[in-house]
Amino acid sequence: MRIGVFVCNCGTNIAGTVDTKRVASEALSFADVVYATNYMYTCSEPGQQEIQRAIGEHGLQGVVVAACSPRMHEPTFRRAVEKAGLNRYMFEMANIREHVSWIGNDREANTQKAIDLVRMAVAKLRFNNPLFSSKMPVNKRLLVIGGGVAGIQAALDCADGGMDVVMVERKQYIGGKMAKLDKTFPTIDCSSCILGPKMVDVSQKENITLYAASEIESISGYIGNFTVQIRKKATYVNWEACTGCGLCTEKCPSKKAADYFNEGLGAARAINIPFPQAIPKKAAIDAQFCRQLNGKKCGVCAKVCPVQAVDFEMKDSIVTEQVGAIIVATGYDLFDHSAYGEYGAGRYPDVISGIQYERILSASGPYGGHIRRPSDGKEPKDIVFISCVGSRDASVGRPYCSGICCMYIAKQAILTRDHLPESNSYVFYMDIRSPGKNYDEFVRRAQEEYGVQYIRGRVGKIYPRGDRMVVQGADTLLGVQVEVEADLVVLATGVESSAGAGELAEKLRISYDQYGFYMESHPKLRPVETNTAGVYLAGACQGPKDIPSSVAQGSAAASKVQSLFAHDTIETNPQVALVNERTCISCGKCIQVCPFGAIQWKELRGGIKKAEVLPTVCQGCGVCNATCPPKAIQLQHATDNQILAEVNELCA
């Protein structure tokens, strides 16, 4: 084989601590290497042309590039050698940046290590074979997991483009957190007025199938061809029949059910429709509070329902859907402030969270849009807002900024003034984070036009005094302790990852950070892709986000799906396991160990059975390769011979 080696300087990124010239000249002494050089930026247009020129001029049959991580530029160089007529798998990359120059300063040691890595790559390349991918049809249906504003946007964009969309939402209704908000910053437009029509669209579009009160049971397959099992949870109401008339709710005698939609501020019935604009507008029974389901005599709802939709015998059911791409938009949850003993640990009824205050402000909320305090229903006069509760606080394990609370506090303080012109609002803050368009102006307006008193400092504790509370904090700008007597305290509880985010990630085989937020493929250049092909992200499941950013990501993810679905077929990855039937001894061990069920029996003439790999199911993990006693099954592009050649060079 005639091999060419190209060592990249990467400006000074590599050349700063590696003698790339020497690496190239050493490479000339390796077996089969007929050409070697170093280059300023090998990935640049002229850098690639240099490779292509050398392939033609020196009749190269294989190429090694010693540069950055293959995750960064392997596709670039594979394309480059392919253009010059080589098979894309006759290429190897040695990572001398992340693995060498960036992690050590000793020039001599670095250069030596770089030479070793290049020698290994050359040794492997000598055993490479051309590989060819085949084409698989793309199933042009999209699965959206999570029906918050991000998921809704993605679903509508794709449905508008003519694609079939399946949406799975675990709650009984779609809309996510936005459905609970009163008005939205920075324009103070009513949340349900702008979200409502989109929710209705989801329910009316022919090509959107909505599974509410449902969760993902399992996912198998790969980009273009996923099989998804969806668990439809028992709602005890047949939704095909239910018309959403609400008679059942009116008559249900269990009046103290948990009011999740109103964040515990109101009381719901055991059978209910969470809010008047709910989509789907269907009733469901909360089994925990239903008399009938807890062995008592009742069944009132079943009796009053004009269409006999109530079904106490209902069980969870599983449906299967086939899709080609998945957008994950599972949003976020909020920090539970009972961790803060100094703020009453959740025991003071008039110390509430920001999302509870949204429900209080909302005209469809538990108090009909009149600001009252939960303890005694009195109109508050002095309202204190405290920022960064469960955010930017290492002592409760939440060191990150939630990004949205500075803005929603300003909004809530403005709305408070609109509702109660005689009231006074105070905001304790550490910093004000308002970098969006028109955002800082909005916060200034709260202070300049609405007279909201901002105090720069954290609150040390809250304690009762009469029927009010004393909020004791600091004004660090003055260097004094301050106290404010308040009727109501609103805590800006921080954003955390959605409950169960980790388990869903494992089903999807995508990664998540230490706080449970899903990891994008690249923080700058691939913000809505994951490292699993065909799975995309949108909204706050990837990190705290406000509505404009969540919607933007929903549309971005949709456009990624549309460009995938613009193709009828996709190329399969040929780096999969392959069985040599002549050496396979039919022991079946590979079938047992394959975590993806990618190996099956194949019957030859005469009834002999041999293992066979389904190339589209195989994920290239190599477990079978390591297990097979006669080494009959080999992972292409990482065969035993290739790995051993590398190891031999390393040990030489």
Added chain:
Amino acid sequence: MERTNTLSIQQSRDNDFIREVEEASGQTVSKCYQCGNCMASCVYTFAYDYPVTQIMRLTQLGQRDTVLGSSSIWLCANCQACTTRCPQNIDVAQVMETLRVMSRKANTVSQRDIRVFYDEFLRSVKTFGRVFETGLLPVYNLRTKRPFTDFDLAPRLMWKGKLSFLPARIKKRKKIAQIFEVIKRDRFSKDGKARPEPLSSQTDI
């Protein structure tokens, strides 16, 4: 340092001071993001010349003289409210304690009375093996030139058995005194003299 309107950062920033505080306290002062929770929680903020949040800030800025000369570090009750509340997990009370030790070593204790109290307290321990309040308090009062302060409390305290006429008799009083000697020698050893034997091998306390 006088409070001035212009602080020349380069001229006044003492990097060694920051390093010394961090080494002795085991805390990273740059972690403080000036949220104010310590000063909001501290019961003595009203009495401090610099609230504890500002002590942290002055330390970040390497203002050795201001910090070591402040009254705050001596009024601190070491109640740990600051440490408990600090969102950045800084042991603020430990920083305050470190500053007291540094201030005493540098002889910059701003509160003469408090210094006298610390000194007399230790002297009493050295002499009697444990504090002898009935002896300590009059000496402290005399040295701080207010001989009759709290004098009226004495009979009630004696009645309740909180004060006694004679120092308590403890065993091995001399060994306690020895501790003081060892510590003194230990300090000298930093000036190039041989380190003493570890305490455990010298005594059997």
